[in-house]
Structure formats: C-alpha cells, structure tokens
Amino acid sequence: QSALTQEVSVSGTVGQKVTLSCTGNSNNTGSYGVAWYQQMSHGPPKTVMYGDSLPSGIPDRFSGSRSGTTASLTISGLQPEDEADYYCSTWDYSLSDVVFGGGTKLTVL
Amino acid sequence: QVQLQESGPGLVKPSETLSLTCVVSGYSISSAYYWGWIRQPPGKGLEWIGSINHSGSTYYNPSLKSQVTISLDTSKNQFSLSLRSVTAADTAVYYCARGGVYYDILTGYPYYYHYYMDVWGKGTTVTVS
Numbered sequence: 610q611s612a613l614t615q616e617v618s619v620s621g622t623v624g625q626k627v628t629l630s631c632t633g634n635s636n637n638t639g640s641y642g643v644a645w646y647q648q649m650s651h652g653p654p655k656t657v658m659y660g661d662s663l664p665s666g667i668p669d670r671f672s673g674s675r676s677g678t679t680a681s682l683t684i685s686g687l688q689p690e691d692e693a694d695y696y697c698s699t700w701d702y703s704l705s706d707v708v709f710g711g712g713t714k715l716t717v718l
Numbered sequence: 719q720v721q722l723q724e725s726g727p728g729l730v731k732p733s734e735t736l737s738l739t740c741v742v743s744g745y746s747i748s749s750a751y752y753w754g755w756i757r758q759p760p761g762k763g764l765e766w767i768g769s770i771n772h773s774g775s776t777y778y779n780p781s782l783k784s785q786v787t788i789s790l791d792t793s794k795n796q797f798s799l800s801l802r803s804v805t806a807a808d809t810a811v812y813y814c815a816r817g818g819v820y821y822d823i824l825t826g827y828p829y830y831y832h833y834y835m836d837v838w839g840k841g842t843t844v845t846v847s
Contacts, residue, residue: 611763644818644834646764653838654756654764659818664836696764700833706780707766707833 612637612708613697620716621687629713631680631697637708641699643680645673648694648712657695658682684715692717720744722814722839730808730846736801740814740839741794748772748792752817752832755788755799757810758841765810769817769832770797777832804846811841 614632621627631643642660649655656664658673670686680699684691697710726738740753747753754769768778770788778786787800801808815835819828 642820642834646835653813653841654835655838656818656834656836659820659834659836662820698764698766698834704780705777709764709766712763 611711612701612704613699613710615695615697615710615713617711618714618716620718621684622718623687623689625687626683626685627687627715628684629682629695629697629715631682631710633678633680633699633701633708635678636703637678637699637701638675638680638697639678640702643673643675643697643699645682646696646698647691648696650693654696687717689717691715720816720837722816722837724812724814724839724842726812726842726844728843728845730804730844732805732846733803736799736804736808736844736846738799738812738814738842738844739796740798741796742816743795745816746792747790747795747797750828751819751830752777753788753790753797754815754817754832754835756813756815756835757808758813759807759810766833767799767801767812771817771830771832806846809844809846811843813841814839 645658646654647657661673701708752769755767816837818831818834818836
C-alpha cells in the first residue's frame with residue numbers, strides 16, 4: 610500500500626481540463642513540495658512538476674497546486690500525448706523516506 | 719544538456735550483489751546536486767533506493783539501508799549502486815536520476831533536493847534468477 614493516495618484512473622477528452630490528486634498527511638504532502646512524474650508506456654519517468662514550478666520544456670498546460678495535505682496536478686487543454694501514468698512523490702520526515710503514490714493512469718479519449 | 723546512462727549486468731543470481739553504474743554527461747557530478755537511484759518492479763510503481771550528493775553525503779531508503787551502498791567516482795563522472803544479498807523481489811528496472819534544485823526567488827540561492835528528481839536515465843532491467 611502506497612503512502613500517498615492517487616486515483617487509479619482518470620480519463621478526459623482532447624481539450625478538456627483534468628485534475629489528478631495526491632493525498633498524504635502532515636508528515637509528507639502537508640510539509641514538503643510534491644513532484645509529479647509522467648511515465649509513458651515502457652519508458653522512463655519524466656518530471657512534469659515540482660510544487661507549482663514547471664520544469665524547463667514542459668508545456669504550460671501543466672500546473673501544480675496544494676491545499677492542505679492534498680497536492681494536485683492539473684492539465685488544461687488535454688492532448689493525446691498526455692496519455693500516461695502519473696506518479697506523485699515527496700519526502701516523509703517521520704519515515705525519513707521518499708514516498709510515492711501508486712500512480713494514476715490517464716486516458717485521453 | 720545533462721544526460722544519464724545506466725549500465726550493469728542484466729542478470730544476477732540470488733544472494734549475490736547487484737552492481738550498477740550511472741555515467742553522467744554534460745555536467746560534473748562533483749560540482750553540485752544529489753544523484754539518486756530509483757527502481758520499478760515489473761508492473762508496479764516507483765521505489766526510491768537512495769541518493770548521494772556531490773560531496774558524498776548519502777540518504778538511503780530505510781527498508782534497504784542495510785543492503786545498499788551508493789558511491790561517487792568523480793574521476794569518471796559516474797556514480798554507482800551496490801545492492802547486496804539480492805532476491806527475486808529485487809528484479810526491477812533500475813533508474814539513475816539527478817536531484818532537483820530550487821532557486822530562492824529573492825536571493826537566487828540554490829537549494830538542492832535529494833527527494834525529487836529532475837533528470838532521469840533511460841533505465842536498465844535487472845533480473846534476479
């Protein structure tokens with residue numbers, strides 16, 4: 610069982626706005642920035658967000674936010690190439706460990 | 719542009735030591751940043767193994783700490799993973815990655831993170847059998 614909770618699957622149509630969530634507790638998501646990783650089928654992860662900071666080269670349709678102990682990744686204007694698995698991750702100071710969510714499979718209809 | 723490339727044996731016998739190397743190009747690992755290892759068992763999610771910074775300070779996954787050593791070889795601009803006493807549960811794709819950085823908005827001072835990765839290698843599959 611993962612320390613962070615993510616939706617198992619989310620779907621949307623091209624052009625739609627979708628939001629993926631990542632819920633932890635005060636020891637992890639409530640205290641540290643959350644990273645989001647995109648993983649295409651059989652490929653390596655790619656970092657698409659840290660906190661609300663967009664890495665270089667990532668389209669600005671991706672945005673990140675946090676409310677309490679829930680972090681969110683929003684994709685505005687969904688594109689076919691956004692179809693992938695998305696993992697959230699952060700530091701947990703009580704565990705002294707990097708924790709991950711179980712991943713959300715995003716399907717573009 | 720920094721690039722990372724994992725290398726090592728694809729097959730390791732149970733109870734032996736898994737050894738992997740990550741060669742870094744486009745950046746000197748002795749300058750800054752954390753450098754880490756993450757793995758992904760078949761059909762499962764990501765698991766952080768550990769990270770090392772440019773001066774050799776390490777963070778390890780508590781559940782793997784007794785088995786793992788991560789080290790730097792600055793002369794070859796590479797870092798390595800050693801995982802001892804492996805079992806079938808250690809079968810996974812192993813990724814090396816660079817830790818992230820945040821620049822203070824006011825001062826421009828860089829803060830280097832060991833717990834989030836901003837550049838990843840392509841991964842290497844290791845089977846324990």
